[in-house]
Amino acid sequence: GKKLICVLFFSQLSRVVGAAKNETPQSRTFIRGIQTVTLIPGDGIGPEISNAVMKIFEAAKAPIRWEERNVTAIRGPGGKWMIPPDAKESMDKNKIGLKGPLKTPIAAGHPSMNLLLRKTFDLYANVRPCVSIEGYQTPYTDVNLVTIRENTEGEYSGIEHVIVDGVVQSIKLITEQASKRIAEYAFEYARNNQRASVTAVHKANIMRMSDGLFLRKCREAAEKYKDVKFTEMYLDTVCLNMVQDPTQFDVLVMPNLYGDILSDLCAGLIGGLGVTPSGNIGANGVAIFESVHGTAPDIAGKDLANPTALLLSAVMMLRHMGLHGHAKKIETACFDTIRDRKVLTKDLGGNSKCSEFTEAICQRMKDMD
Amino acid sequence: MAAHSAVLSASKIINPFWVGRLGNTAKVFGTTLISHRNKTSLTGENIPPPAKYGGRHTVTLIPGDGIGPELLNHVREVFRFTCVPVDFEVVNVNSALETDDDMNNAITAIRRNGVALKGNIETKHTLPASVKSRNNVLRTSLDLYANVMHCQSLPGVQTRHKNIDIMIIRENTEGEYSSLEHESVSGVVESLKIITRNNSLRIADYAFKLARERGRRRVTAVHKANIMKLGDGLFLQCCREVASGYPEITFDSMIVDNTTMQLVSKPQQFDVMVMPNLYGNVVSNVCAGLVGGPGLVPGANYGHVYAVFETATRNTGKSIAEKNIANPTAMLLASCLMLDHLKLNDYASVIRNAVLTTMNETRLHTADLGGQGTTLEVVQSVMRVIQSKGQFTAEL
Numbered sequence: 001g002k003k004l005i006c007v008l009f010f011s012q013l014s015r016v017v018g019a020a021k022n023e024t025p026q027s028r029t030f031i032r033g034i035q036t037v038t039l040i041p042g043d044g045i046g047p048e049i050s051n052a053v054m055k056i057f058e059a060a061k062a063p064i065r066w067e068e069r070n071v072t073a074i075r076g077p078g079g080k081w082m083i084p085p086d087a088k089e090s091m092d093k094n095k096i097g098l099k100g101p102l103k104t105p106i107a108a109g110h111p112s113m114n115l116l117l118r119k120t121f122d123l124y125a126n127v128r129p130c131v132s133i134e135g136y137q138t139p140y141t142d143v144n145l146v147t148i149r150e151n152t153e154g155e156y157s158g159i160e161h162v163i164v165d166g167v168v169q170s171i172k173l174i175t176e177q178a179s180k181r182i183a184e185y186a187f188e189y190a191r192n193n194q195r196a197s198v199t200a201v202h203k204a205n206i207m208r209m210s211d212g213l214f215l216r217k218c219r220e221a222a223e224k225y226k227d228v229k230f231t232e233m234y235l236d237t238v239c240l241n242m243v244q245d246p247t248q249f250d251v252l253v254m255p256n257l258y259g260d261i262l263s264d265l266c267a268g269l270i271g272g273l274g275v276t277p278s279g280n281i282g283a284n285g286v287a288i289f290e291s292v293h294g295t296a297p298d299i300a301g302k303d304l305a306n307p308t309a310l311l312l313s314a315v316m317m318l319r320h321m322g323l324h325g326h327a328k329k330i331e332t333a334c335f336d337t338i339r340d341r342k343v344l345t346k347d348l349g350g351n352s353k354c355s356e357f358t359e360a361i362c363q364r365m366k367d368m369d
Numbered sequence: 370m371a372a373h374s375a376v377l378s379a380s381k382i383i384n385p386f387w388v389g390r391l392g393n394t395a396k397v398f399g400t401t402l403i404s405h406r407n408k409t410s411l412t413g414e415n416i417p418p419p420a421k422y423g424g425r426h427t428v429t430l431i432p433g434d435g436i437g438p439e440l441l442n443h444v445r446e447v448f449r450f451t452c453v454p455v456d457f458e459v460v461n462v463n464s465a466l467e468t469d470d471d472m473n474n475a476i477t478a479i480r481r482n483g484v485a486l487k488g489n490i491e492t493k494h495t496l497p498a499s500v501k502s503r504n505n506v507l508r509t510s511l512d513l514y515a516n517v518m519h520c521q522s523l524p525g526v527q528t529r530h531k532n533i534d535i536m537i538i539r540e541n542t543e544g545e546y547s548s549l550e551h552e553s554v555s556g557v558v559e560s561l562k563i564i565t566r567n568n569s570l571r572i573a574d575y576a577f578k579l580a581r582e583r584g585r586r587r588v589t590a591v592h593k594a595n596i597m598k599l600g601d602g603l604f605l606q607c608c609r610e611v612a613s614g615y616p617e618i619t620f621d622s623m624i625v626d627n628t629t630m631q632l633v634s635k636p637q638q639f640d641v642m643v644m645p646n647l648y649g650n651v652v653s654n655v656c657a658g659l660v661g662g663p664g665l666v667p668g669a670n671y672g673h674v675y676a677v678f679e680t681a682t683r684n685t686g687k688s689i690a691e692k693n694i695a696n697p698t699a700m701l702l703a704s705c706l707m708l709d710h711l712k713l714n715d716y717a718s719v720i721r722n723a724v725l726t727t728m729n730e731t732r733l734h735t736a737d738l739g740g741q742g743t744t745l746e747v748v749q750s751v752m753r754v755i756q757s758k759g760q761f762t763a764e765l
Contacts, residue, residue, distance in 0.1 A: 139529035140633070155562070162599060166566030166603075168563070168564045168600045170564070170597050170599065170600040173558070173559055174558045175558070177556065203650075205502050206502055206545070207550065208494060208496075208500075209552060209558045210560040212494060212498070236651065239651050240655070240658045241658065242655075243658035260593075260625075261625055261626050264627065265629040265630065265632075265633060265655070268629060268630035268631070268632070273630075
């Protein structure tokens with residue numbers, strides 16, 4: 001009798017303790033009210049579009065506090081390149097980050113900043129939702145798909161050798177662990193975002209072992225998520241069908257190189273990198289959302305930049321954090337402004353300034369309240 | 370051949386860890402050296418295989434799987450109707466896991482005849498890695514190093530983009546399709562992508578020669594050399610070297626992900642494109658989709674000695690096989706390319722014009738183009754057009 005009560009009490013206690021330990025970002029927000037997010041403005045047009053996003057978030061009354069950090073590569077002890085320790089600390093604490101474009105100086109001696117960030121936080125999944133934007137006309141309408149790309153291995157392992165003079169070998173690495181991780185993330189994402197199907201993209205007819213392994217892991221993950229439909233398709237068939245009818249695709253999961261090509265292809269369908277959001281999911285709950293366009297040094301500081309890509313990435317971030325209401329509000333204001341076609345930046349076909357575009361969105365949100 | 374033995378002796382010096390891999394690499398490397406011995410000439414100066422008995426050519430025909438057999442039957446019908454002096458030697462290659470005998474027979478037949486027309490052979494990727502893709506084996510055994518695809522917007526086909534005219538030249542034997550894979554540790558698979566100087570120079574040379582022949586202004590190399598610095602870097606370097614010998618042709622390069630983005634927004638900017646194997650796969654499929662789909666574009670695989678013609682996107686079309694809905698245009702145009710290769714240009718023009726007339730004027734479209742026509746109707750329309758032009762024909 002007494003022993004049974006003790007056992008029951010402890011099991012209840014451990015459940016409560018366990019729940020508190022696994023606190024999700026949602027519960028953290030709920031407890032504290034304001035969520036702190038690391039903001040990396042970046043280079044070139046980075047600072048001005050980051051300011052635009054901060055202004056819009058303020059107008060939307062989003063419960064976000066920004067912690068600005070810089071990420072220029074520094075030489076750590078032992079000579080290894082790394083990101084500044086205060087940036088790393090901030091990200092490890094906050095878990096969520098928003099990043100503008102970073103420049104990679106040529107012959108600086110250090111690897112690209114994006115690569116450094118990826119390695120530091122083990123950002124294994126690159127997620128790009130591609131949705132057609134009403135008001136920004138492209139030959140393709142009704143695009144609504146998500147590309148999920150494995151971001152740590154594959155063809156970008158960086159392992160190359162000169163075998164003999166004139167013969168070069170590049171190694172594409174596919175591991176069971178990484179494939180399993182990305183496959184499960186893809187299905188998890190599909191489930192959490194009410195997506196109906198996941199398609200694995202591969203070339204297992206040619207690369208039987210490597211893509212075969214990737215495919216096997218996807219199939220295994222599919223078994224665990226019976227509520228999501230799973231299909232497989234060759235890379236060339238996907239490309240062929242994508243440019244004819246992109247509406248047939250939902251969530252696509254694939255290894256690194258195919259992901260690189262397909263995610264840019266899909267960005268092209270909706271209007272380019274200036275309007276495409278992107279998120280990088282890492283181990284230990286870290287997630288960094290970013291704009292994927294360049295630093296545009298020629299228009300930097302001239303109030304001409306288009307903050308849409310960074311803004312939509314920030315909206316993606318809000319959804320990841322469970323703040324769906326604020327996400328919807330900001331996204332609607334942004335899309336309505338573009339659809340209206342009265343205040344648009346130059347790349348969207350208008351001639352307004354970045355600040356005017358930002359103000360138009362803020363005004364819309366105030367009118368919504 | 371000195372280099373070949375150098376590779377093998379080098380492999381003994383280098384860490385035994387690499388020996389197995391080097392051996393395989395030497396095999397890939399070796400075939401290019403052998404083929405240089407039989408160097409005839411490129412592109413326009415192709416010496417066609419000698420016409421055999423009675424002035425008729427013999428061409429190997431590989432029906433393949435899916436829609437291959439039915440479409441090739443239609444090609445044979447059209448040839449018979451137009452009295453084309455070509456006989457087909459049919460070699461069936463079964464996609465089932467059997468011996469390699471039928472594949473060897475096919476390769477021997479093509480070596481004998483010099484030219485082939487083929488459908489796609491299905492690769493069941495559930496089979497173990499030792500069973501290689503038969504299409505790939507065919508290409509590498511015959512050293513068909515250049516895959517050429519010409520994508521043109523057709524006036525009779527509704528597409529989102531207009532005025533596309535792109536020639537895609539894709540390296541066809543090495544790169545990611547080297548089929549060299551191994552599992553070094555359980556759960557870790559390595560796949561080798563091989564880029565060689567010889568093959569890169571060869572394909573770049575082919576691309577520029579073709580561009581010059583056809584009066585094209587610009588050649589774009591597609592690569593990912595910012596990430597694969599040695600591999601794609603070597604490819605790019607070879608292209609630049611060859612480009613310096615063709616001052617009248619502009620040469621530029623573009624990274625593959627940017628290329629696909631540009632293709633879906635502004636495809637008219639591209640003229641001739643040259644690239645390694647995998648990017649060629651992606652870009653050719655994107656371009657085929659842009660001009661109207663897999664049923665429209667023919668493809669050709671050229672080597673120094675042999676040539677094999679097929680549809681550009683190499684689809685098996687299992688789901689539409691034997692339903693009389695497949696689009697015969699691509700296969701018919703591929704057979705016209707073959708006739709051009711055999712220097713039977715008159716017959717090629719007649720059939721090609723008939724196919725394009727059916728496509729653009731009578732607008733008889735199959736389901737993939739949004740029409741209601743069946744394969745048979747399209748073929749019959751082609752034959753009627755041929756007859757109406759006054760060509761000497763057999764019975765309809």
